[in-house]
Every structure is written in C-alpha cells, then in structure tokens.
Amino acid sequence: MNIDRSVIDGKAILVTGGSGSFGKRFISTILERFEPARVIVYSRDELKQFEMQTSELFKSHSDTMRYFLGDVRDEPRLTRAMEGVDIVVHAAALKQVPAAEYNPFEAVKTNIMGAQNVVNAAILQGVSRVVALSTDKAAAPINLYGATKLASDKIFVAANTHKGERDITFSVVRYGNVLGSRGSVVPFFREHASRGYLPITDKRMTRFNITLQQGVDFVLNCLGRQWGGELFVPKIPSYHVTDVAMAVAPDAEQREVGIRPGEKLHEEMITSTDSMSTIEFEDYYVILPSYQVWDVDEFIQNSSDKPGKRCEYGFEYNSGTNEHFLSVDELREMIEKEL
Known part of the structure; x- marks a missing residue:
C-alpha cells in the first residue's frame, strides 16, 4: 500500500524523539516524498538537534522545520509543542534493557x-x-523495558475509548530489531572483530530483523491505514545471531558467553494468547483492541488492499519459528547498505 499523499501533504507533524535514528530517517523521508506544512522535532538532545539543523537536507527545508527542546515527561511543554499539529509520531523512549533494569x-x-x-x-x-x-x-x-512498552501500548490503544467525541485516532506499530541501530549487535560485533573473537550470548538465539527505512515506510503506511486502536505488526524475516557474526567477521572465533538477564532466546511479536484477536493481512498483522471501537468484519474487508483473515487459536509470531530467515549473504549485503 502506498500512503495517500493527502495524509501528509499540508499537515503539521510532530515527532517525539525526532533527533534519534528513527526520527531523523522518518523526517528525511517525508521531506523527500511529501510536502508537509510543518515538521516539529521534539527531543531533549540539543546537540543532535543542532546537527540536524546544520545538515544539508534539513537546512534546505528550514522554512518547514521547527525544533523544540523538551522531554515527554513534561506534559505542559508537550501540549505547547502540539499546538496546531495534525499528526504525532511517538518515537521517544528509554530503550536500553540493562539501563532500564538498573534505573526502573x-x-x-x-x-x-x-x-x-x-x-x-x-x-x-x-x-x-x-x-x-x-x-x-x-x-x-x-x-x-518490555514491560514499560507493553504498558505504553495499552495506554495508546485505550486512548481511542476515552477520547470522547474528538476526531482523533491512536494506533501502535510493533516491530523487531533495527539492523545496525545504536546499541544493536552489528556495531558490537564490529567493535570486537579486531580482537579476533566475537562474544555470542547463545548460539541458538534468533531475532526479527527490519531495516531503518523499512520501519519508516511501515509507519507511514500505518498512518494511512489506521482506524484507531490497532497494534500493527509487519511480516519481516528473522536471523540467527551466529549468521550475523559470520556476516560481520567470517574469520573471527565465536565464543559463547551465556544469555544476559532480561534476554530471550527467541523474540515474540504476537503471542499465542493474542492469536484470537489477531487479523492477518498480506504483509502485516493487526492485533485488535480489547474494546471494540468499530466493526471488525468491516475492518477485515476494507482496511487494506486485500481482505484479511482471522488467525487460528494458538498462532504465534516468533523469531525462532518464522518462515523466512536471512542468509549470511543477505545479512552482509544489508549491513553494507545500512552502515
């Protein structure tokens, strides 16, 4: 599905965490493909905002860009920043698992x-x-970290039932590891490759994979699809962590060091418990809201290019049982392209 230009053109868009990896790529993409009236970067990092303002792409769209220093913890500042805004993409979060465990x-x-x-x-x-x-x-x-994001997901889904008569839709997009992003396994492996070995937590480990641009494109498509209350999940490939190690440093020794606290062997995006409320479409899934806010049968027929279908009880979307795994060569090509 290609998003209708009218969703973005002429609109004021605010991105929380707008100076982060996703935020920058998302804003770059809409500046290159669409004609938004105004794009607001809302983040707490003044250095990253300065670097954005001085880069060629953002300088060339200086009439469109706005930069707000602020934290999502500060509701009055958020409220001021959203004045006259049509679309909000909420990307700000504390994402590092060990940091969240130590600073709950x-x-x-x-x-x-x-x-x-x-x-x-x-x-x-x-x-x-x-x-x-x-x-x-x-x-x-x-x-x-996962528990706080689950709570966040529930807050955004439930917002559709307590918005009153206001014409506003809230949806959630869930996807897996972004290849090569800050703190991910690829920079970690590259750092250790010069030492002649790569630390592997567990050689059985798998993860979902999505590129930064694929994540941005999926969010854009979901903006065009949303009815309100959906949790969108893209169909994406998995990888074996040992294959990523081979793609980064094929000659390096792989040393198994043990799984870390808070880690899973395989990641899940849809659990078997969610299967009864999950709809499968051609290239994505939707987990329905707990409280019905629109006709589900109509949603299945009309919310995408092709009708969806209900998932069977017991279905789960797990990185270890995924039908599509990336090969070492595919991973190497993606790493070279993204980094």
Missing part, C-alpha cells in the same frame, strides 16, 4: 508516564492521528 523509575517516567502525556496533549490540542512505536520486547515481556 526512570524507564517508567519516560516510557509509561511519557505515553500518557502524549495522549493527553494530543487530545487537548485536537491532533488527528497518533502512531506510537513499540517493540517486540513488549510481547510477553521478561524485562522492565
């Missing part, structure tokens, strides 16, 4: 209270569309 209250303040603040500000300012980014770690979470 900070993760709660940003990932849960921040989500509530985004919802409140969007409703107050009459925003039309909100999409929040989630993570595979929010499905059956075993670490605090």
Whole structure:
C-alpha cells in the first residue's frame, strides 16, 4: 500500500524523539516524498538537534522545520509543542534493557508516564492521528523495558475509548530489531572483530530483523491505514545471531558467553494468547483492541488492499519459528547498505 499523499501533504507533524535514528530517517523521508506544512522535532538532545539543523537536507527545508527542546515527561511543554499539529509520531523512549533494569523509575517516567502525556496533549490540542512505536520486547515481556512498552501500548490503544467525541485516532506499530541501530549487535560485533573473537550470548538465539527505512515506510503506511486502536505488526524475516557474526567477521572465533538477564532466546511479536484477536493481512498483522471501537468484519474487508483473515487459536509470531530467515549473504549485503 502506498500512503495517500493527502495524509501528509499540508499537515503539521510532530515527532517525539525526532533527533534519534528513527526520527531523523522518518523526517528525511517525508521531506523527500511529501510536502508537509510543518515538521516539529521534539527531543531533549540539543546537540543532535543542532546537527540536524546544520545538515544539508534539513537546512534546505528550514522554512518547514521547527525544533523544540523538551522531554515527554513534561506534559505542559508537550501540549505547547502540539499546538496546531495534525499528526504525532511517538518515537521517544528509554530503550536500553540493562539501563532500564538498573534505573526502573526512570524507564517508567519516560516510557509509561511519557505515553500518557502524549495522549493527553494530543487530545487537548485536537491532533488527528497518533502512531506510537513499540517493540517486540513488549510481547510477553521478561524485562522492565518490555514491560514499560507493553504498558505504553495499552495506554495508546485505550486512548481511542476515552477520547470522547474528538476526531482523533491512536494506533501502535510493533516491530523487531533495527539492523545496525545504536546499541544493536552489528556495531558490537564490529567493535570486537579486531580482537579476533566475537562474544555470542547463545548460539541458538534468533531475532526479527527490519531495516531503518523499512520501519519508516511501515509507519507511514500505518498512518494511512489506521482506524484507531490497532497494534500493527509487519511480516519481516528473522536471523540467527551466529549468521550475523559470520556476516560481520567470517574469520573471527565465536565464543559463547551465556544469555544476559532480561534476554530471550527467541523474540515474540504476537503471542499465542493474542492469536484470537489477531487479523492477518498480506504483509502485516493487526492485533485488535480489547474494546471494540468499530466493526471488525468491516475492518477485515476494507482496511487494506486485500481482505484479511482471522488467525487460528494458538498462532504465534516468533523469531525462532518464522518462515523466512536471512542468509549470511543477505545479512552482509544489508549491513553494507545500512552502515
């Protein structure tokens, strides 16, 4: 599905975490493909905002760009930033698993209270569309980061039932590891390759994989598809962590060091418990909201290019049992292209 230009053209768009990896790529993409009236970067990192302002692409769109220093923990600042905004993409989060385990209250303040603040500000300012980014770690979470993102997902889905008569839709996008992103396994392996060995937590480990651009494109498509309350999950490939090691440093020794606290052998994006409320479409899944806010049969027939179908009870979307795994050569090509 190609998003209708009218969803973006002429609209004011705010991106929380707008100076991060996703935010920059998302904003770059809409500047290159569409004609938004205004794009607002909302983030707390003044250095990253300065670097954006001085880069060629963003300088060439200086009339369109706005830069707000602020934290999603600060509801009054968010509310001010959303004045006159049509679309909000919520990408701000504390994402590092070990940091969240060691600083649990900070993760709660940003990932849960921040989500509530985004919802409140969007409703107050009459925003039309909100999409929040989630993570595979929010499905059956075993670490605090995943638990806070699950709570965030629930907040955004439930917002569709307490918005009153306001014309606003809230949806969530959940996907897996972004290849080569900050803190991911590829930079970690590259750092260790010069030492002649790569630390492997467990050689059985698998992960879902999506590129940064694929993530951006999926979010854009979901903005055009949303009815409100959906949790969108793309159909994406998996990889074996040992194959990533081979793609990065084929001659390096692979040393198994043991799984870390809060890690799973295989990631899930849809659990078997969710199967009864999951709809499968051609290239993505939708987990339906707990409270019915529109006709599900009509949604199945009309919310995508082709009708969807209900998943059978017991279905699960797991990186270890995925039908599509990337080969070493495919991984190497993707790494070279993305980094």
